[in-house]
Amino acid sequence: MFYVYHRLGIQSNVLVAARYASAQPDNKQRVVLSDEAVFSALHAVVAKYPELGLVGVVESADEKRHLLSLASLDAIDLDSCVEFVDGEQQQHQEVDAGFLEKLHNQWFWADGDTNPGQPWWKIVVVGRRDVVFVFHHLVCDGAFGMTFHREFLAALNAAAAAPAAAGTSRPDPNRSRRVQLGSPARVKLSQKLEDAIHKKPSVLGVMYNLLMFLFYRFFYAKRLFFADFPKPKALPLTDPTAVAGPADRTVTKVVTCRISADKTKAIIAACRAHGTTLTPFLAVVIAGTLATDFYPDAEVGFTRARAAEEIPPRVLRIVVIVVVVVAFACPGGEAAAAAAAEDARCRLQRRMGG
Structure with missing residues (x-):
């Protein structure tokens, strides 16, 4: 993959x-x-x-x-x-x-x-x-x-x-x-x-996930987070050996959001108490922050991250590098992504109390 x-x-x-x-x-x-x-x-x-x-x-x-x-x-x-x-x-x-x-x-x-x-x-x-x-x-x-x-x-x-x-x-x-x-x-x-790696997925499990996907998309199409993403560019899937050119690759814009040592210890302790780790916590915090700010009326949190031609402030990729780093990816949308990344950093700092 x-x-x-x-x-x-x-x-x-x-x-x-x-x-x-x-x-x-x-x-x-x-x-x-x-x-x-x-x-x-x-x-x-x-x-x-x-x-x-x-x-x-x-x-x-x-x-x-x-x-x-x-x-x-x-x-x-x-x-x-x-x-x-x-x-x-x-x-x-x-x-x-x-x-x-x-x-x-x-x-x-x-x-x-x-x-x-x-x-x-x-x-x-x-x-x-x-x-x-x-x-x-x-x-x-x-x-x-x-x-x-x-x-x-x-x-x-x-x-x-x-x-x-x-x-x-x-x-x-x-x-x-x-x-x-x-x-x-x-x-x-x-x-x-x-x-x-070689374990085959359960047929019933695949059917269940497909039915749930269709259920949410049919009944809650207008109430989902990130439901109005522009359609992504078509990928060159006809040639299995194809390599995307520079214009077709996602572009990363990075801003750093530093979390203090005391807060990090408290967050990790809370994660362990709930049987999880820091990485999914960050994903939920970032997605939840952007979703509640830009989709306040959404009722179901169903997301599907994918590269888009334009990027109004929506997260498409999360990268963790030593300190917390939020990276936004979009083909050709460097300026919009940079603005979105800086906006997200400010929002995250407010959410986490500084």
Whole structure:
């Protein structure tokens, strides 16, 4: 699904960013992520998680059918997936909404090409302290994005502690930047996950959902949230190998909405008390905020997010990147999306008490 969404220009890459700093409160020296430290830590993370070598391969079954297979690279060349933004570039660059927006709109790996040693992810190191992990959704999800940063931090700390014990001051610069992933069996999906992927849906369940869909659309057509969306552009579904061009891809506009640590702790505690997590909570808060503001007379909350040619203030895509980030997507509607995003940020801050 994520592979197809990416090729058709519906869903771009996933980004998870973090800033690395000293844990010592009395240490005023700025942390500097050197080339050696970055590559050494990244080597350790990739060696521990060979799943980072996953790529998608399209195989032609016959003239009308194409099958997508998950494959694994036998090795990862770290030079191919690390980008440093520093020097004169860094003087004018911060990891802000504009930078994340730019990365999210670049559509890496959309053509589905697979090159030896080059994974479907990369890290961008900005100013030697900020690290942005950018990846194709086929490889992993946002939760693993957080895991990646935790493991990367642990590897940095381990590398810093080892030289101190050995009386040296730097990681080994001669360490290979090519990570051998070994046997494909290391990245084999668990049997439980395999069963879930190949499990056929219940016929009764499909019929029930279809009937409920028709019921709501027939009896509550004028009382639904987001019911008046303009029709989306037709997708190029006639060619299974088609790749959407720049004009047909969704455009992301990003604004940040920072939630304080105290509020975050309270929200997470409330989510756990109700058997849920922060991610669906954010989705409900954002959708509910916009729905109640722009559809005050709606009686049924049935939504269907889809890309539109214009975007009056309606959310089409939600992206979570370190702090809460709200991203609006629409083909060619950059100005309207930017205004909608800023409007939503203000509304969310009012809803959450600042």
